[in-house]
Amino acid sequence: MAEAFRFRILEHGPAGSPVREAFVPAEPKPGWVRLELKAMALNRLDLWTTEGIPGFPLPLPLTPGCDGAGVVEAVGEGTVLPPGVELAGSAMIAPGLSCGVCPACLRGDDMLCPTYGILGHVCDGTAATHVLVPAGNLLPIPGNWSFEQAAAFPLVFLTAWEMLVHKCHLRPGETVLVWGGGSGVGSAAIQLVKALGGSAIAVVGSEAKAMLCWDLGAEHVLVRGDLKALAGKVRGLTGKRGVDVVFEHTGAATWTTSLAVCARGGRIVTCGATTGRETSFDLRALFAKQIQIRGSYMGRREHLWTLLSLLQKHSTNPPFRPVLDRVFDLAEYPEAQRHLEAGTGFGKVVCRIT
DSSP states (O other): OOOOEEEEBSSOOSTTOOEEEEOOOOOOOTTEEEEEEEEEEOOHHHHHHHHOBTTBOOOSSBOOOSEEEEEEEEEOTTOOOOTTOOTTSEEEEOOEEOOSSSHHHHTTOGGGOTTOEEBTTTBOOSSBSEEEEEGGGEEOOOTTOOHHHHHTSHHHHHHHHIIIIIITOOOTTOEEEESSTTSHHHHHHHHHHHHTTOEEEEEESSHHHHHHHHHHTOSEEEEOOOHHHHHHHHHHHTTTSOEEEEEEOSOHHHHHHHHHHEEEEEEEEEOOOTTOSOOOOOHHHHHHTTOEEEEOOSOOTHHHHHHHHHHHHTTTSOSOOOOEEEEEEGGGHHHHHHHHHHTOOOSEEEEEOO
């Protein structure tokens, strides 16, 4: 076996501060499996975990990384593997962890479990050559996908599907404003809006990213500048009506604009706070326009199986795909974190593990 190594957060610090260390992969306990990882993908959560979250102590030292794909190397005693996953076969990881026995879990709302957490945030994750996960968190990889594509898929597509389908019940013909269209979750949202029969207005930071959003199926793409002018453009594109859904994950910097461009009776759904977690707004706009605000965090694990079924059903012309920005070697994980923080890429940052 080649050297097993992982990156560890020993103490909170800036992006790129996790350090490499050798380790001996543990044997999986009953109900768990060990994957020899072939690829892992970064998310904004990797940066928040590295930097630390005020008021949310993490179990340091910790290996970050929520997303990954690889080969099932070992299985705990008595463990049953999900359909399509076999010992020595390939699999990707659903990143949400829950107890499986509480009322929320039993009705399928695992993301509402009192113990819910995310791999690489509450326990060791995928910035490593090997990882331990519950067997129920494994998913088969579509036959024509690389490990890099598989690693880039679960977290952002689960999040976007939960927001658009489960939280907002997006209907054909509705218009969605997608902030940060060049991000991992934004690029997933653009594709899902189109697949669901809606129209996406994507907001990005550069003309280069705008062209890529067009390729993903955005109906309109706006390069972010002055937010008051941007709001005027959105109203112009919607006949002064506003959008039916605002897909929010940027936070404080865009919140007032999100309220301004949301149509009467529209919905704002948010899963993140990249530009800040605290904001204020005029309550009159909220009740006068009868806007609904919905928070969303990850999603039901079953949604990933739904997404895989859709891919299988439309295998000759897939309605969505993971978008890869740049592929690093795992040994370059700190650099990959810094690249993600810079915000210059489009899609998911991935590390290949050789």
